[in-house]
Every structure is written in structure tokens, then in C-alpha cells.
Amino acid sequence: MSYLDKAALKVVGTRPIRPDGVDKVIGRASFGADMTMPGMLWGKVKRSPHAHARITKIDTSKAEKLNGVLAVVTAADFPNIPNEEAFVGEGPMNFRDLSRNCMARDKALYDGHAVAAVAATSSAIAEEAVDLIEVEYEVLPHVIDVEEAMADGAPLLHDDMFTQGIEPKPEKPSNVAKRITFTKGDIAKGFAEAELVIERKYSTQPVHQAYIEPHACVVSYGSDGQCTVFSSSQGQFMVRAYCAKLLGIDMANIRAIPAEIGGGFGGKTLVYLEPVALALSKKCGRPVKLVMSREEVFRGTGPAAGGVIEVKIGAKKSGRIVAAELVLKYQAGAFAGSPVGPGCMCAFAMYDLDNVHITGYDVVSNRPKVAAYRAPGAPNSSYGVESCVDELARELGIDPLALREMNAARDGTKTPYGPTLVNVGYIPTLEAAKNHEHYKTKLGPNQGRGVASGFWFNIGGESSASVHVNEDGTVAVVEGNPDIGGSRASMAMMAAEVLGIPYEKVRPVVGDTASIGFTFLTGGSRVTFATGMAVTQAAEKVVEQLKSRAAAIWDISPEAVEWKDGKAFPAGSNAGSFEPLSLADIAVKSGRTGGPITAEVSINAQGAGPGFATHICDVEVDRETGHVKILRYTAVQDVGRAIHPSYVEGQMQGGVTQGIGWALNEEYIYDKNGRLDNPGFLDYRVPVASDLPMIETVMVEVPNPRHPFGARGVGEVPIVPPMAAVANAIADAIGTRMRDLPMSPPKIRAALDEQEPPRLAAE
Amino acid sequence: MPRVNYAAPSSVDEAVKALAGASGLAKVLAGGTDLLVQLRSGRIKPDLIVDTKRIPGMIGIRDEGNFFVIGAATPGVMLSSHAGLEHAWPGIVEGADLIGSTQIQGRASLAGNLCNASPAADSVPAVIAARTIVVIAGANGRREAPAEAICTGPGRTSLATGEFIVEFKIPKPKAHQCDAYLRFIPRTEMDIAVVGCGTNVTLDANGVCTDARVVLGAVAPTTVIVEDAAKALIGHKLDDATLAALDKAAQAACKPITDKRGTIEYRTKVAGVLARRTAAIAFERAAAR
Numbered sequence A: 001m002s003y004l005d006k007a008a009l010k011v012v013g014t015r016p017i018r019p020d021g022v023d024k025v026i027g028r029a030s031f032g033a034d035m036t037m038p039g040m041l042w043g044k045v046k047r048s049p050h051a052h053a054r055i056t057k058i059d060t061s062k063a064e065k066l067n068g069v070l071a072v073v074t075a076a077d078f079p080n081i082p083n084e085e086a087f088v089g090e091g092p093m094n095f096r097d098l099s100r101n102c103m104a105r106d107k108a109l110y111d112g113h114a115v116a117a118v119a120a121t122s123s124a125i126a127e128e129a130v131d132l133i134e135v136e137y138e139v140l141p142h143v144i145d146v147e148e149a150m151a152d153g154a155p156l157l158h159d160d161m162f163t164q165g166i167e168p169k170p171e172k173p174s175n176v177a178k179r180i181t182f183t184k185g186d187i188a189k190g191f192a193e194a195e196l197v198i199e200r201k202y203s204t205q206p207v208h209q210a211y212i213e214p215h216a217c218v219v220s221y222g223s224d225g226q227c228t229v230f231s232s233s234q235g236q237f238m239v240r241a242y243c244a245k246l247l248g249i250d251m252a253n254i255r256a257i258p259a260e261i262g263g264g265f266g267g268k269t270l271v272y273l274e275p276v277a278l279a280l281s282k283k284c285g286r287p288v289k290l291v292m293s294r295e296e297v298f299r300g301t302g303p304a305a306g307g308v309i310e311v312k313i314g315a316k317k318s319g320r321i322v323a324a325e326l327v328l329k330y331q332a333g334a335f336a337g338s339p340v341g342p343g344c345m346c347a348f349a350m351y352d353l354d355n356v357h358i359t360g361y362d363v364v365s366n367r368p369k370v371a372a373y374r375a376p377g378a379p380n381s382s383y384g385v386e387s388c389v390d391e392l393a394r395e396l397g398i399d400p401l402a403l404r405e406m407n408a409a410r411d412g413t414k415t416p417y418g419p420t421l422v423n424v425g426y427i428p429t430l431e432a433a434k435n436h437e438h439y440k441t442k443l444g445p446n447q448g449r450g451v452a453s454g455f456w457f458n459i460g461g462e463s464s465a466s467v468h469v470n471e472d473g474t475v476a477v478v479e480g481n482p483d484i485g486g487s488r489a490s491m492a493m494m495a496a497e498v499l500g501i502p503y504e505k506v507r508p509v510v511g512d513t514a515s516i517g518f519t520f521l522t523g524g525s526r527v528t529f530a531t532g533m534a535v536t537q538a539a540e541k542v543v544e545q546l547k548s549r550a551a552a553i554w555d556i557s558p559e560a561v562e563w564k565d566g567k568a569f570p571a572g573s574n575a576g577s578f579e580p581l582s583l584a585d586i587a588v589k590s591g592r593t594g595g596p597i598t599a600e601v602s603i604n605a606q607g608a609g610p611g612f613a614t615h616i617c618d619v620e621v622d623r624e625t626g627h628v629k630i631l632r633y634t635a636v637q638d639v640g641r642a643i644h645p646s647y648v649e650g651q652m653q654g655g656v657t658q659g660i661g662w663a664l665n666e667e668y669i670y671d672k673n674g675r676l677d678n679p680g681f682l683d684y685r686v687p688v689a690s691d692l693p694m695i696e697t698v699m700v701e702v703p704n705p706r707h708p709f710g711a712r713g714v715g716e717v718p719i720v721p722p723m724a725a726v727a728n729a730i731a732d733a734i735g736t737r738m739r740d741l742p743m744s745p746p747k748i749r750a751a752l753d754e755q756e757p758p759r760l761a762a763e
Numbered sequence B: 001m002p003r004v005n006y007a008a009p010s011s012v013d014e015a016v017k018a019l020a021g022a023s024g025l026a027k028v029l030a031g032g033t034d035l036l037v038q039l040r041s042g043r044i045k046p047d048l049i050v051d052t053k054r055i056p057g058m059i060g061i062r063d064e065g066n067f068f069v070i071g072a073a074t075p076g077v078m079l080s081s082h083a084g085l086e087h088a089w090p091g092i093v094e095g096a097d098l099i100g101s102t103q104i105q106g107r108a109s110l111a112g113n114l115c116n117a118s119p120a121a122d123s124v125p126a127v128i129a130a131r132t133i134v135v136i137a138g139a140n141g142r143r144e145a146p147a148e149a150i151c152t153g154p155g156r157t158s159l160a161t162g163e164f165i166v167e168f169k170i171p172k173p174k175a176h177q178c179d180a181y182l183r184f185i186p187r188t189e190m191d192i193a194v195v196g197c198g199t200n201v202t203l204d205a206n207g208v209c210t211d212a213r214v215v216l217g218a219v220a221p222t223t224v225i226v227e228d229a230a231k232a233l234i235g236h237k238l239d240d241a242t243l244a245a246l247d248k249a250a251q252a253a254c255k256p257i258t259d260k261r262g263t264i265e266y267r268t269k270v271a272g273v274l275a276r277r278t279a280a281i282a283f284e285r286a287a288a289r
Ligand SMILES: Cc1cc2nc3c(=O)[nH]c(=O)nc-3n(C[C@H](O)[C@H](O)[C@H](O)COP(=O)(O)OP(=O)(O)OC[C@H]3O[C@@H](n4cnc5c(N)ncnc54)[C@H](O)[C@@H]3O)c2cc1C
Pocket: B027, B028, B029, B030, B031, B032, B033, B034, B035, B036, B037, B052, B072, B073, B098, B099, B100, B101, B104, B107, B108, B109, B110, B111, B112, B113, B114, B115, B116, B120, B121, B122, B123, B159, B163, B164, B165, B166, B190, B191, B192, B193
């Protein structure tokens, strides 16, 4: 069924309070670190102080002898996992690499890489024991920067890494894991037709997802082999799959229970602690809790990739782009697998172009293996492309929104990576931006305005949901996706809408791996789309049962029953004349009409509609300090249909905030030894509330016909445009183009000093 | 297992005794917003912590004739809600008020900010610029010292073992005297000063500067009293030439380092900017009295 007629909807499109809201506000919600188990021990991970070092010896004897220590593990306690691609989390991963990322084997590849772990009767003893573990290292030369890692003679992280995607296979290993290319049309011909060519190089930094909750888990490995894993993650099935593989446990022997999650943004789509805690628990036979400190999160877990973006665009004087070329060099961290693929695919997806050539490099260096972060890969490449398009617009003297409109992707556009777009709403976002009062307001001195657009695929995939009618006519919805953005509210709303009952009568829960069918993790902006589809279908199945129960009570055929406003009615006068039966009426009698009324649906959802966004940003630059103030910010986005508009707006505002941080101040600072110098929120500068104006949101609704309510993913595309929007605004304000992120005050002041020495400077 | 002893004496003498008699490292506790963070991170491992907050006089602000006397452990929130102090020395209050958030303000003290001995401490430049005297208690009784004599380097003070600060004596402003404090941080709050500047000026009836102190933070191992900046101001109104001389003097006094919070070059330039901006505010305030 389809519910695209907005006027007919009673629940979807309203803004009720999320079911998990009160617990979270008053501090009662149970996050990863809140769980305890009887007899539980405290674990602690020992981490490498070196960016790159061969581990020549680990002596755990002193730690083992410390009173209160019950287990110590090193890589020797884990199976040596062979090279095998994993499709469990978000983004590329390899089981061997993941195993070695959780516990270094032979070599430590970054400052903060886990090398051993202990479990003890208190956290203080565990900390003391970690210091007693003696690790001998042979320190090796290291490399942090992506282009330095690609250079000849760079320190090699993996001597078996031969760049894939190059024929014939290179003779020598390198830090370039992979090269990929995408081609459409004839790039040489395109540039030959161009009347203006702009070629620029941009760079971004790896950034932290900045989830507030550090990684945490409590696990038990039973003597019969049955394991329980309680942890904060973006997917309990992902946790189960990785633990099973990394430790050689049958999936049936692992019950992974999702904790409330205190933010993830992609950073919790893989595991760090759970396999280690299980290995400790197995060794000592007691449950083990492992909780990272903030410093461990910064040093030992994966940031978003950063990288170098080289853009070349050829255009006619009219503004029509005739050729576009891109080279991306992305940081993967210590193991292969940066999101350079999606970076390549999203870069020009906003445009309808005939001639495109894109090359991407996946490059390892001595930093933590990158993890997903909202629209992994897209913000980097889009920062380059949308900055370059702005430079083009300025050069040609064309309004940047008009230039985008002239070249915009629309239904029927064949993307450079293959598929043809349908039902997309990019142009409506440009129109809405152009017509927005913000775009017309006047700017003052030292102020500037920038616009930028962004694209993200959104995904569907495997989801399960069940709907249970309780005896009193209330309803339970069980789904398999940890709720990181208010998705439980959306699930309950869709179920309530289909069933025709109030939202408050539906209570959603996120089930553990034994309570609901397989569900792919929370990522790719898939949950409201894919799991929402499963919930809707399960609710529809329940409606069918309710109709047949009513039919049984009335002794008429089920086809003669109609479901409306939460009640069964005879469908027309031919069906007979009966008083309508409410869901509660039927529920009470369900024992006598065939038993419990439930339905579970498992699907592989297809047809996730892509998301487009266009943002407008105003800044003011303090020319003496280089400080950038965000004066006003408006985010326009095609959201398909907003199931819960407040939570959609929240996604947009959150993505913008994170993008502004990426643009202005966020970066990991490594010292000359490759040690992280800012492992905390004091010197890793995410925006604070007072840094930002209220982010204004405009939801454009171009419904996705493949979803019953028209939903498309909304959580990722809002982080794609901000970096270029801010950069373009700064260029407008100061007349100098900043191409390297972050655009921090010292860099802006230096750029201004190059323009002309400030009047009052010394000398 | 690491252990730490804790004492909360109710008199200065008891506190001095406890500090002097400690076997290992003894630390004085005021608000704890530095100390507890360092304790938790393992950066310090004291054997004894002596909490000063129960000692009478350690918390509170007294008006004593020519001085404001501020108990060493008085939290920021009490400074910013003291109308007399706020009116007399808006710059001192601005500096103290910039420390942390509302929660931190409920605890953070001037003594803690000074004795933590960070060159970036926000309350220190304006406190020094006002020629504040600190009263120190120790085994040999009490002594007084100018505030600038306390911090000798990052994390180091001139206080002897067993000594601690009991109060701050801040002289009241003369006619046409006032101050200002500004810091630069990349964000708008919850950050450590890249550069801080406290400026205190006295003007004559015509707006000509007769006395001045310009104190920079975060540009050297300790806060810096910039004598040449004061010279640039004294005898002048705040015209463009004076501002340029001030900027130059402030930059020349900088001996910063390049670290994760800023480069030498950048810190030096911003020191000049803040010297000018604080002077402009202080002159305007002083002229208005
Ligand atoms: C979230 C956060 C934000 C912060 N933001 C800022 C900021 O913006 N600007 C800034 O400058 N600081 C900031 N700080 C640091 C800190 O809050 C200040 O330095 C504060 O003034 C310390 O005062 P306290 O009373 O808490 O000191 P404590 O932590 O109690 O003591 C600090 C040091 O001083 C010593 N000490 C305390 N009292 C005495 C005494 N009477 N005599 C001798 N020694 C003494 C202690 O032994 C210790 O070494 C921040 C801290 C936090 C946690």
C-alpha cells in the first residue's frame, strides 16, 4: 500500500515526543558503560605509544602476578584470521585487518594501537596491570600525510600491499592499496571544447565523528561457549558477525544486545572492544567490562577519512560544464579501505555531465583505520568540487545557484558511476534556496555568502521488523536497528498510521540478535527507509489478520471487511450490518479467534531514493585575528517525505554543525613522532553551541515512490555541502580562496597578510 | 593501588601543618577544576590533598578601605556577582568569568588559576595589571608578594613547601582608572587562550594616560608585563600612532612557542591586536569615570 496522500495521514508528519526521550533527558537510559553483570571484571587495553613499530616481545608475567588480575591477552590469544573481505559494517573492511586493528599482531601501526589487554577485579588494578605489561618495540619510520605516504621511499606499512586496480600488478609494494577510475564520455574532447578551464587542488583533514559516548561493552563468555555481548554500536548483528568471525564462535552462541547509543555517526559501525572483552572473558570465565577513555577514543578509533582533492573543470562562457576531471587521494589509516569509492561516485553526482574522468587512490598511513562518518567519502570530494564550481561561477560572473541549475542533475541524468537518476529533487532545492529570503539579504563589511550542494546515495538493504498486538489493544514493534536519530519514533508512527491507532499506543523496541530477524546496521541513512518499510509491511499484515478476525467474529468473508481509523467495518451494506470492532475489541478476543495476532517481515529493501541538498552560509571574518563567525546558515534538502519533521530537521542541523566544525577548526594534530597531540575535546575543536546561529532548515518534499510513505534517507547528505559553503562564503568575504581545511584563524590571518600587510602591524 | 589522603582543615595553621608534615607530594585544593582533572588523568600523583575551602576567609570578598580582599578559594560566580568589584575592575571580572562554563564557575578560583601556573590562565593578566598583592601563609607566618611573583614557569610557582595563598588584595581604582581583558580562542567558549591581554590604564582629566600596565598571557612561559607597552601609552591619548606603538611593543614582548593552539607568528600578531583592543576598551571605561 502507499500512503503518499499527505492530507490523509494522521500520525506521519506530526511531531510527537520520542519514546526514548524521557529516559535520555533524565539520565535513566542504559548506555554501553551502564550495564553490569554479576561477578564482572574490569578490563583495560594497553596501547602502542609508537606510530609504527615492530613488536619484538610482550612480557605479561608481571601483570599476571598482580593481585586481582585474572586475565591478560595479546594477539596470541586470537585466531590468526586470513585475508577475507567483510561486508558486515559500513564501508570496506577485511576480517584480517579488523582482527589486527582490535589487537596488533607483529606490528603496531599507529599511536594508540591496542597491543594487549587485562581484566582485573577493579579498574584501578587493571590500570596498574596495563603498566606492568612490558612490550619491546623496534621503532620504525612512520608516515602520517597522505601524499607523503604515496611518495617513493615512504615507510611501508604492509609489505604485501600491491596496488589493486593497476595492470600489470606493480612489482613493488606500496602504501597505495587501490586505484579506481570512473569514466563517462570523452574527457579530452570535453576540455578541447571548453572556453574556460579551472584546475585546483584542495585538501581536507581526517576528522572525528565526535560521538559523546566512548565505546563500551560488557560481555560474558560462558563455559558452555554461549556468549552475551551488551554494547553500544550501530548494529548488534554487525557486532555478532565480527565477534563470531574474529574469535571463531558460532553465531548461535552469541547474543548481542544493543545498548542505548550515545552517538555514532558512522564511528560505531565496526568493533574495537567486544572481541577483546570476549577473549578476556573466555580466559578467566568471568564477565568483563571494557570502556574507553576519551583519549583512547581519539587515539585508537577510526576518524573519517581526509585527503587531497584535485579538480579540473572545463566550461563554456555560458556556464555549461563540458568536462570534469577529479583525482582523489584518501586516507585509509593503517589498513586499506578508505571511502574513496563513494567519494568518487558522489563528487559530480549533482551535475548532468557528458565528459567525466575520476581517479581515486586508497592510501594507508600510520593513523587509526578510518571509520564511516555521515556520507563517508562524499564531504571530501564535494568540498573540492563545490569549491571549484564556485571559483568557476565567480570567474564567469554567473550566480552560483544559476550555474548549478544550468548543469543540474535531474530525472534521466546518467551518473558518472552508472545508474540513471529517477524521482530526484535536486533542482527543487536550488529553486528553494534561490527564492529563500536568506539569499536576498544584504551583507555588511567583511561578510560573505557561499552556497554549495551535495549528494548522497542512501541505501536500503536487509531489515526485519515485527508487530505484536497486545491483549489490551496496544502494540509492540520490534526492530533490529539501534536508534541513533529518533528512528524508534518514526517506526512507531508508521505502525500507528497503518493500524489507525494513536502513536502512544505503539511502543517500539530495538531487539537483540535473538529476538528479531537479521537487520543490517544503522547506517547509510537506511533505517527509516528500509526498516520503516518492514515495519509498514508487518503492520499491514497485522491489519489483514485483524480483518480476518473481525470476519470470523461476524461470520462473513475477510474480503467483506474494511479497516479504517483503527476499526473493522463491514465493507458496504452487502457485507451485513455490524457495529465496528476496534483493534482493542479484536485483541481482547484474539485467544478465541485463532490466537495471538503478530507479524514479522524480513525484506531486502530496494529503491532508496538519493538525497540532494543545497546550503547557504553567511560568514563574517575578523581580519585581524582570522576568526570566522557563522552569521547565518540555511540548509535546503530534498527529504522525500518527513515522517517526523523535527527529527529530520535535527538531522539536517546536526550534519551542518559537524560540517562547519570540519571546515573551521577540526583536525588531528600529530607530533613529529607520529603521536597524537590533541586527544580530547579541549584541543580537538568541535563547534560549541555559542559558535553557531540557529541552523535554518527548509525541507523540500519530493516523495520517493519506492517507500510506502515516500521517505528517503536524510541523515547523511546534510554534512556534504557545509565545508564548501563555508569556504565559498569566506572567499566572498575576504577575496582569498582557502583551499586547505581546516580554515582555522591562523591560516586565514596568514592568507590575509599575503594580500596586504595590515595597517597597524609592527614594522 | 594508588591512594591519596585528604584533609580539610578549618584553620590556616592546621593547613600549614598538614602541608608541611606530608610525606610525599602535597597539593592544595581550591575548586579542584584543575587539580581533579590532573589527578584523574594521572598527570599528578599526590599523597595528600589539603582542601582549603573550610578555612574561614578563604571564600568571600571583603571591602577593606583601599583594597578588595578576595579569599583565595572564592569561586568565579561570586566575583561576577559582586557589584562593587565588577564596577571597579570589569577587566578582572571578565577574565575570571571567561574560565570554563557555568559549572566550572561555581568552583574555579583566582588562587587555583594563578597557582596552576599556566601561562594561558585567564584571570591572571588583569589581576597582575591591577597591581594585586597576594597574601601567603606558611610555616614562618604570613608574607605578601605581588601577584606576578607567584608563577615562575609552566606548572611552577615560587611558593615554598607548606606555603599557600590565603587572599588577594586588589587596590581600588583611582580616578579615571579602569581595565579590560580579552582573550583570543578559535571558538567562542570552552577553550584555552591562544593569547590573552589585560590592560589597566589611568588617565588625566584630558584623557592622557598617566599610568598603565599591559599584561600578556600565553605568549611566553609566564604572563608578561610589557613595560614598553605601558611606555607607549603613558603621556598619550589613544590615537593611531599610540596604538601602532602599543601593537609593536606588545609583539616585541612575545616569546611564544608553536604548539597545537597557535604558531609563534600568529600568537605574536594577535598579541598586538589584543593589546590595541583592550587599550581601547580600558581607555573608554577610564574616561567615562
Ligand atoms: C572545563 C574546564 C574549562 C576551563 N576553562 C578555563 C578557561 O577558559 N580559562 C582558564 O584560565 N582556565 C580554565 N580552566 C582551568 C581551571 O578551571 C582554572 O585554572 C581555575 O581557575 C582553577 O581554579 P580551582 O579553584 O579549581 O583550582 P584547583 O584545581 O583547586 O587548583 C589548581 C592548582 O592551584 C593550586 N592551588 C589551589 N589553591 C591554592 C592556594 N590557595 N594556594 C596555592 N596553591 C593553590 C592547586 O594545588 C593546583 O595545583 C578550565 C577547566 C575546566 C575543567
